[in-house]
Amino acid sequence: MSQSPMSDPSKLLIVAFEGWNDAGDSATTAAQTLLDQRVHVVLSQIDPEEYFDFQLTRPLVEHASDGTRFLNWPDVTLYGPEPGDDETPYVLVGQEPSRLWRSFASTMVDLALTHGIETIVFLGAMLADVPHSRPVRVTATSDDHDIREHFDIEKSSYEGPVGVLTVFSLAAAQVGIPSLHLWAHVPHYVHTSPSPKATLALLEKLEEMTGIDTDREALEVEALRWEEGIDALAAEDDDMTAYIDQLEQARDAADAPEASGDAIAEEFEKYLQSRPDRPGSTES
Secondary structure (H helix, E strand, O other): OOOOOOOOHHHEEEEEEEOOOEHHHHHHHHHHHHHHHOOEEEEEEOOHHHHOOOOOOOOEEEEOOOOOEEEEOOOEEEEEEOOOOOOOOEEEEEEOOOOOHHHHHHHHHHHHHHOOOOEEEEEEEEEEOOOOOOOOOEEEEOOOHHHHHHHOOEOOOOOOOOOHHHHHHHHHHHOOOOEEEEEEEEEHHHOOOOOHHHHHHHHHHHHHHHOOOOOOHHHHHHHHHHHHHHHHHHOOOHHHHHHHHHHHHHHHHHHOOOOOHHHHHHHHHHHHHHHHHOOOOOOO
16 A cells, blocks of 8 residues: 555644534544643634624633633634654644634635645534444545545535535645545434544544544543433433434444445435434424
8 A cells, every 4th residue: 555645643734623513522522632632832823803703603701710700712723743743733623713714714724834734634523314322434535636545535525515624625725735524423313412422433533544543541431421321311212212223223224244235225215214203303
């Protein structure tokens, strides 16, 4: 196999934003895990006045240890490795800006060029019709031919509304910086709580594709407790139990080694026909 296009961690930028791209806080928690486990320095912070509508992303009032009240404003921060550290990636994390996305993307691309970034890995998480009781699926896509060929992955065929990750990615591509997108699929019926299982899956996929390792022992424990907690809630709700059973059957059929394309399509057709019965839905 040829050398990975992401073999040098110090030339990688890992990006995650809170909000629309971050179901279950999965992506930003993964990025924060990288920051917590490696030594980083703050390289740049954007001016929130320029890119945030404070009626949409409001500042938070908090209390310091001495009781003094202060405002915590939404922000986006670029972290980098210490000089001489060749094993630590750059990390860009914060809230998704609410305005001037093209200007924001241009500013981020300029920062990437300034710091010699060669590849960007975007972390995201989406709500999906998937069961919490099965391994979290992480979709990897790239618009870059070399990355797709090396990892045997596909180009995204999605068309529709996007978040700032896509705007940033396309702007980076225009100046020759390729990107990889990793998206975790989070069960939509537990969207109101953090999903450590999805965070764990993102970090595992990140290590598989970039070699950037993390200590995931605590996350593994949290993920198990998260799954057990949902099991307990579902056991008290017959409708939810039945719905999760349907999701499990569809997932198992799709993952079965003997499953053909026709069999998978048939299983999902059955699932789609049963969707009006899922919790919280109404028949028309």
